[in-house]
Amino acid sequence: MITFANGRAIGYDDVGKGVPVLFLHGFPHNRSLWSPQLGALAAPARTICMDLRGFGESAPDGPGGVDGYADDAAKLLDALNIERAVVIGLSMGGYAALAFWRRHRDRVRALVFCDTRATADNEAARAARGEMQALAEERGSMAVANQMISGMVGRTTREKNPELVDELHRMMSLAPVRGIVDALEALKQRPDSTAMLGTIDVPTLIIVGDEDVLTPVKDARAMHLAITGSRLEIITGAGHVSNMERPATFNHVLSEFLVSLTAQ
Ligand code: MLT
Numbered sequence: 001m002i003t004f005a006n007g008r009a010i011g012y013d014d015v016g017k018g019v020p021v022l023f024l025h026g027f028p029h030n031r032s033l034w035s036p037q038l039g040a041l042a043a044p045a046r047t048i049c050m051d052l053r054g055f056g057e058s059a060p061d062g063p064g065g066v067d068g069y070a071d072d073a074a075k076l077l078d079a080l081n082i083e084r085a086v087v088i089g090l091s092m093g094g095y096a097a098l099a100f101w102r103r104h105r106d107r108v109r110a111l112v113f114c115d116t117r118a119t120a121d122n123e124a125a126r127a128a129r130g131e132m133q134a135l136a137e138e139r140g141s142m143a144v145a146n147q148m149i150s151g152m153v154g155r156t157t158r159e160k161n162p163e164l165v166d167e168l169h170r171m172m173s174l175a176p177v178r179g180i181v182d183a184l185e186a187l188k189q190r191p192d193s194t195a196m197l198g199t200i201d202v203p204t205l206i207i208v209g210d211e212d213v214l215t216p217v218k219d220a221r222a223m224h225l226a227i228t229g230s231r232l233e234i235i236t237g238a239g240h241v242s243n244m245e246r247p248a249t250f251n252h253v254l255s256e257f258l259v260s261l262t263a264q
Helices: 065-079 092-107 123-139 141-152 155-160 162-173 177-189 194-199 217-226 247-263
Strands: 002-005 008-015 019-024 045-050 085-090 108-114 204-209 231-235
Touching (some): 008 065, 019 065, 019 092, 019 247, 045 065, 065 092, 065 177, 085 092, 085 247, 092 108, 092 194, 108 247, 123 177, 141 162, 141 177, 155 162, 217 231, 231 247
Parallel strands (some): 019 045, 085 108, 108 204, 204 231
Antiparallel strands (some): 002 008, 008 045
């Protein structure tokens, strides 16, 4: 489906009834990243997956940074008449979820951070983002997908589930160059959110694959230690896209968390 915010398209899916759960994908994905979760949770949930600007069916809007992604998410909630949602973000989607907390915390029922981190890029990481921007502009999104695919999944998936690797590679190679370049700018410029973690006072779940090499377990642990009362779940045999690599385990953990919210 598509809605328009200030005349700009935002692509999304909206399936099920129950506590609204807004899913934010990583880089350079689109909302189909969440297809194993869409309508598939055991908990009664309204699962809403959106394309971040410049990806999937969402139009680009210039480099608005992670704040732009967060503001679009708030606009989508407005369009759907949802006051508060559980906000769940994977990797770059986690950076957007942190920005959403910074800018729209009254709209947050709970937070779920998957395979992400709170820290900002260092100089070396920023330089690598710049090189990837040049790669995207010169050789297109397929070249970016080729470069990123091996780190996207864990060793177990690479060995045992080549179909999933192909599916993910296809998704990444379809990302528009404009969206990729703007997202890399957002990744480069994102602030360090470490100090803000102490302000999070809603139920928070942190999920990470034990084979994640892009945002490893130590980053998830650091978030867990800084967010009072948060829960950490480490999914074995999964890498950076733990929701796709071990969907049954991921959905079980997420469903349990959502049920715990309704019990509160
Ligand atoms: C992502 O999956 O969103 C990216 O790997 C995030 C990053 O590179 O920091």
